[in-house]
Amino acid sequence: MGQLEGKTAIITGAARGIGKAIAELFAEEGANLVLVDMDEDSLNEVAGEFNAEPVIADISDEKQSVSAVEKAFGKFGSLEILVNNAGITRDGLAIRMKPEDFDAVLSVNLKGPFLMSRAAARYMMKARYGKIVNMSSVVGIMGNAGQANYAASKGGLIALTKTLSKELGGRGIRVNAIAPGFIETEMTRRLSEAAVENFLSKVILGRTFGKPVDVAQAALFLSSPASDYITGIVLPVDGGMLIT
Ligand code: NAP
Numbered sequence: 001m002g003q004l005e006g007k008t009a010i011i012t013g014a015a016r017g018i019g020k021a022i023a024e025l026f027a028e029e030g031a032n033l034v035l036v037d038m039d040e041d042s043l044n045e046v047a048g049e050f051n052a053e054p055v056i057a058d059i060s061d062e063k064q065s066v067s068a069v070e071k072a073f074g075k076f077g078s079l080e081i082l083v084n085n086a087g088i089t090r091d092g093l094a095i096r097m098k099p100e101d102f103d104a105v106l107s108v109n110l111k112g113p114f115l116m117s118r119a120a121a122r123y124m125m126k127a128r129y130g131k132i133v134n135m136s137s138v139v140g141i142m143g144n145a146g147q148a149n150y151a152a153s154k155g156g157l158i159a160l161t162k163t164l165s166k167e168l169g170g171r172g173i174r175v176n177a178i179a180p181g182f183i184e185t186e187m188t189r190r191l192s193e194a195a196v197e198n199f200l201s202k203v204i205l206g207r208t209f210g211k212p213v214d215v216a217q218a219a220l221f222l223s224s225p226a227s228d229y230i231t232g233i234v235l236p237v238d239g240g241m242l243i244t
Helices: 017-028 042-051 062-076 099-127 148-171 193-202 213-223
Strands: 008-012 032-037 053-056 081-084 130-135 172-182 236-238
Touching: 008 017, 008 062, 008 099, 008 130, 017 032, 017 042, 017 081, 017 213, 032 042, 032 062, 032 130, 042 053, 053 062, 062 081, 081 099, 081 213, 099 130, 099 172, 099 213, 130 148, 130 213, 172 213
Parallel strands: 008 032, 008 081, 032 053, 081 130, 130 172, 172 236
Antiparallel strands: none
16 A cells, blocks of 8 residues: 555645656555646646646635645545645845845745645645645755745745644644755756756765655655654755755
């Protein structure tokens, strides 16, 4: 039997990259899947591949996030798992960064998980069981030149994770974060050669990039009963980058 058999899971940003890899693994583990993204064509394709329910929504919009969670519950009649994976970058040095780019990144990467988590928590609290997994980043811990907005959003997401774990733990809801290092996806393909070399030099497991499935395995652990006594943690999936 799959580790997520009978459980309903929402995964945001599931049309590609890490979110898609999580969807694939969760499908193998028997979850009822609801995949949320803004990229309609890719989302429909991925949902078809994994027999999942696609929901087109912008998670940074309150109405759309609440409606996405309601659709998930309405379709499957329960909601045990929320993976807040959707995220964006708008890189640039702080002194040149447009305030709109700061707001846009904070809105998707931090406000989005806040809105989705509280919409999901309403159902999870009633059931006295839930797992929320927030996709942070090592740069939310270390900072990163050129990513003031992104690093602040991911650091904020860690603080949100710890706060929600304290507010919701008494109702059986576990809230944890993952801090990926450098994972090969569309997002990292946009980085400069110098930034890539800087990240690679810090990976102590043989200077290799991580794969989306490496992060998906951590998301599975934090979503499955195997981690039922764990809440409020930040699990790095970074090839050792954080300790260099
Ligand atoms: P990705 O390939 O860019 O995929 C992100 C997905 O999220 C896209 O399909 C995107 O759709 C969707 N999305 C963006 N804004 C959204 C919104 N407002 N509402 C709904 N969906 C939205 O990124 P990734 O590399 O897989 O990253 C996934 C997560 O891991 C992100 O939170 C990222 O910050 C985090 N992370 C990644 C790395 C890495 O090395 N790749 C490292 C640390 C942390 P559109 O195409 O329509 O924008």
